[in-house]
Amino acid sequence: MIQVENLTKYYGDFCAVDQISFDIHRGEILGLLGPNGAGKTTTLRMLTGYISPTAGDVRVKNYSIDENLLEIKKLIGYLPESAPLYHDMLVYDYLDYVARIRGIAKENKSARIRHLADMCGLNEIMHNVIDELSKGLKQRVGLAHAIMNDPEILILDEPTSGLDPNQIVEIREIIKKIGKEKTVVLSTHILSEVEATCDRIIIIDKGKIVADDSTEAIKQSEGDENFISVSLLNAEFKNVEDALNGIDGIIKIDQIDNGDEGVLTVKLTSRSSLDPRGDIYRRIKETDWVLVEFHRESRTL
Amino acid sequence: MRQAIHIFKKEFGAYFLSPIAYIVIALFLLVTGWFFFAGFFIYNRADLRNFFNLLPLVFSFVIPAITMRLYSEELNVGSYEILITMPVTYLDVIVGKFMAGVAFVAVMLVPTLAYPVSVSLLGDLDWGPVMGGYIGGLLLGSAYCAIGIFASSLTRNQIIAFMAGMSICFILTMINKMLFFFPEAALGVIGYLAADNHFQNIAKGIIDSRDLLYFLSIVFIGLYSTHLVMQEKR
Numbered sequence: 001m002i003q004v005e006n007l008t009k010y011y012g013d014f015c016a017v018d019q020i021s022f023d024i025h026r027g028e029i030l031g032l033l034g035p036n037g038a039g040k041t042t043t044l045r046m047l048t049g050y051i052s053p054t055a056g057d058v059r060v061k062n063y064s065i066d067e068n069l070l071e072i073k074k075l076i077g078y079l080p081e082s083a084p085l086y087h088d089m090l091v092y093d094y095l096d097y098v099a100r101i102r103g104i105a106k107e108n109k110s111a112r113i114r115h116l117a118d119m120c121g122l123n124e125i126m127h128n129v130i131d132e133l134s135k136g137l138k139q140r141v142g143l144a145h146a147i148m149n150d151p152e153i154l155i156l157d158e159p160t161s162g163l164d165p166n167q168i169v170e171i172r173e174i175i176k177k178i179g180k181e182k183t184v185v186l187s188t189h190i191l192s193e194v195e196a197t198c199d200r201i202i203i204i205d206k207g208k209i210v211a212d213d214s215t216e217a218i219k220q221s222e223g224d225e226n227f228i229s230v231s232l233l234n235a236e237f238k239n240v241e242d243a244l245n246g247i248d249g250i251i252k253i254d255q256i257d258n259g260d261e262g263v264l265t266v267k268l269t270s271r272s273s274l275d276p277r278g279d280i281y282r283r284i285k286e287t288d289w290v291l292v293e294f295h296r297e298s299r300t301l
Numbered sequence: 302m303r304q305a306i307h308i309f310k311k312e313f314g315a316y317f318l319s320p321i322a323y324i325v326i327a328l329f330l331l332v333t334g335w336f337f338f339a340g341f342f343i344y345n346r347a348d349l350r351n352f353f354n355l356l357p358l359v360f361s362f363v364i365p366a367i368t369m370r371l372y373s374e375e376l377n378v379g380s381y382e383i384l385i386t387m388p389v390t391y392l393d394v395i396v397g398k399f400m401a402g403v404a405f406v407a408v409m410l411v412p413t414l415a416y417p418v419s420v421s422l423l424g425d426l427d428w429g430p431v432m433g434g435y436i437g438g439l440l441l442g443s444a445y446c447a448i449g450i451f452a453s454s455l456t457r458n459q460i461i462a463f464m465a466g467m468s469i470c471f472i473l474t475m476i477n478k479m480l481f482f483f484p485e486a487a488l489g490v491i492g493y494l495a496a497d498n499h500f501q502n503i504a505k506g507i508i509d510s511r512d513l514l515y516f517l518s519i520v521f522i523g524l525y526s527t528h529l530v531m532q533e534k535r
Contacts, residue, residue, distance in 0.1 A: 048386045052535040073388040080386075084379030088318045100307045101387050145383065 001026045001153065001183050002047065007056035009042050009207075016042040018207035019056065026152075029179040031194030031201045031215075032187040039207040040187035041081060044157050047185065048078045060153065077151035081158045083142030087131040091122060091141055094130060095148070102149040116144040120174060136167035143174060154178060156186040160193060172197050225251065228268040228277065231293035232284070235264045243283050249274030263292060304389045308397025312371065313404050321370070326409050329363050337416060347424025349417055353434040353504040357474045357497045360406075360438075360445050365466030367405050368449025369459045371398045372527075376457040391531055395524050399443075399450055406442035410435065429506040437503030440516040441496060445470045447523025454530045473497075473519075 002024040009017040017039040024030050032040045045051045047058055049069045058065040060072045086094060095116065099109045117123050120140040125133060130141065139159065146154055159175065160168045175184060175197055188194060194201050194215065201218045203211040211218060232240065237255045244253060244266075252269040270276050277296070284291050316322040337352040344351070375381035384394065417431045445466075452466030453459075477495030480488055492498060496519070499512040 045382075050382050050386050050535070070388055070390060073386060076386070078383075078386045080379060080382045082379075084383060086315070086380050087378060088315065097307065097311050098387070101304060101389060103388070142383075 001028075001061060002185075003057075003059040004047070005057045005059075007043065007046055007058065008054045009039075009046060009051065010054045015207055017046070017053075020204065020207070020209050021056075022202055022209065022212055024183060024185060026183055027181070028200055029175070029184045029186070029198045031198035032185065032204065033189070033191065033194050033201055034187075034204040034210075035189055038189075038204045040189075040204060041157055042207075043204070044078075044155055044185065044187055048076055048155055049073060050078075074149075075151055076153045076155055077146035077148065078155045079139075079142045079146040079157065079159060082135075082162065083138045085130050085138060085141060085145070087129075089130055090127055091130060091133075092126040094141065095144060098145050098148050104149060112148070116147065119147075119177075120144045121170070136163045136170075139163060139167070139171060140174075143171070147178060152182060154182050154184045156184070158188055159186055160188065160190075168193075226270050226275075227297040228270060228280065229256070229265060229293065229295055229297055230268065230280065230284075230291070231263050231265045233262055233264075233290035233292055235287075235289040237264060237266065239287075240264065240266055240289075243287065244268065244280060247276050247279045247283065249276040250280075265293070267297075302393075302396075304393040305397040305400070308384075308389065308394060309400040309404070312398050312401035316367075316401070316405055321366075322405070325363060325366055326412070329359060329409055330412055332359055333413060334416075341420075347420050347426050349420065349426075349431055349434060350504075352413070352416055353430075353438075353501070356434075356438055356504075357441060357500050358471075360441060361470035361474045362467055363409075364402070364406065364442060364445040365449040365452060365463050365470060368402045368446055368466060369453050369462040371402065371450055372453040372531075373457050373459045373462045376454075377459075391528055395450070395527055395531075399446060399520075399524060402446035402450065403439070403443050406446065407439060410438055410442075427506075430504060433506040433508065434504040436508065437500045437512075440503065440513070441500045444496065444516045444519035444523070447520040447527075448473075451523045451527045451530070454527045470496075 004023070005021050006019045007017055007021070008015070008019050020039075020043065032043065034040050042051070046053050046065075049065050049072060053065075060075055063071045063075075065072060089097070092113070095113050096109070099113060104112055117126060120143050122137075122140060122144060125137055125141075130138065133141065143156075143159070146156065156175070160171050163171065175186065178184060179197070186194075186197070198215055200214050201211070202209055203218070230240075241253050244250060249270045250268055251271060254267045254269075255264070256267050257263070257265040268276075268280070277294075281291075281294070333352060333355060336355050337349070340351055372381070375384065385391070417426060417428070420426050421428075448469050449462075449466040452469065453462040455465060456462050473494065473496040475497075476491055477498050480491065483491055493515070496515075499515045502509055502512050
């Protein structure tokens with residue numbers, strides 16, 4: 001569906017994206033994962049033709065981005081980061097404008113807008129000014145914008161950043177619903193985000209591809225180590241180290257914090273094949289430490 | 302071209318969503334009305350020469366204020382990214398925005414038709430130069446719109462866009478009044494560059510192809526430069 005070959009982008013001397021190549025297949029939900037400044041947004045912007053690559057080529061369905069940009073634009077629905085919409089328009093007027101630019105026939109237009117409003121939950125806010133919407137609502141309007149003409153490819157840049165957990169779940173549901181029939185490319189810097197939605201993950205760092213595999217495979221290779229955080233009252237780090245060191249699967253014990261009110265926080269590194277949490281709990285129970293916090297850390301990049 | 306018309310409608314409508322449009326129109330009518338009628342009864346002539354003499358100078362301030370938001374605002378908010386990744390060409394966007402600016406200038410000129418109407422009630426008005434003046438006004442307005450759009454494409458700051466556009470328009474308006482600064486050999490060229498000269502020719506009621514060509518060239522250069530700037534930004 002999309003072929004990317006040796007894509008490179010320089011901003012002056014700074015190399016934002018360095019010769020990356022990958023293929024995206026029809027019906028895939030692809031997650032572009034990487035820390036801030038890794039080149040995710042730049043890559044997506046080159047896929048949509050918003051910026052032109054310094055070198056390399058993007059081909060969408062045999063159209064080249066250099067020669068058939070307009071054809072490619074018709075195939076792609078794109079939502080940039082933080083949904084920069086026209087802030088002084090009403091939601092309805094905005095969607096109407098997008099529908100006209102997207103070439104939706106007049107007689108289907110209002111039905112299409114109504115359908116999108118149902119799908120993205122916009123019915124209550126159709127006559128609000130975009131400026132007055134919360135970030136999550138704006139994101140949903142942006143999503144409606146991106147899927148206006150039922151595009152074959154949907155490109156979303158950080159679709160859930162800055163949203164509260166409820167909104168994140170809602171947006172994920174919508175993306176999954178769309179992803180059943182469409183090719184979706186989304187970027188994020190949160191690992192759990194791609195785990196929840198994507199079939200395939202490409203990890204990029206400093207403009208280069210570090211890993212490109214299915215979500216399952218990445219999970220296994222990435223997950224050699226797990227981190228467990230434990231906060232204790234009335235405990236000395238040395239004693240904690242002695243008590244927990246013998247547990248099967250624990251590789252390393254680090255002191256994170258001996259902060260306020262005598263709470264000691266330690267970070268335990270464990271092999272992912274074993275879950276030592278039961279043993280840790282039993283060991284702590286034998287002492288007179290007070291356990292105030294005990295959780296497995298979510299792995300994010 | 303259908304896309305350009307959609308963009309035109311949206312941009313033109315957007316002017317009237319914010320108070321800017323009404324403020325600019327009110328200010329324009331106030332300034333031109335005041336300067337026109339202040340001397341009108343002293344001269345005691347039934348023509349609009351005073352109004353048209355003033356028009357280029359007023360335009361060089363007012364039009365950059367109209368066009369300053371066309372690109373700067375979109376670049377600042379980021380909505381340009383959304384716009385240009387929809388199936389539109391760069392030309393569609395430029396032409397749509399340009400037409401919106403010109404249409405706004407036309408709307409701004411409509412209320413001033415009250416001047417010739419009231420003057421014709423007071424005396425025997427020659428409608429030829431008046432027609433010429435309004436045609437010239439639209440041409441001049443188009444040229445300044447193109448310059449304003451170019452200035453707007455340069456920056457995401459609307460104030461800078463306004464200042465840059467105003468400077469260029471102001472120079473084109475005033476350059477024929479500063480001819481004594483220039484060497485004699487350059488006078489012909491500089492005289493030709495002066496927008497005011499060409500506008501005053503048309504405002505006399507003479508529509509000359511040289512003057513038309515001048516305004517159309519300015520429009521072309523302004524819009525083409527905008528295109529180059531937006532390409533460079535990719």
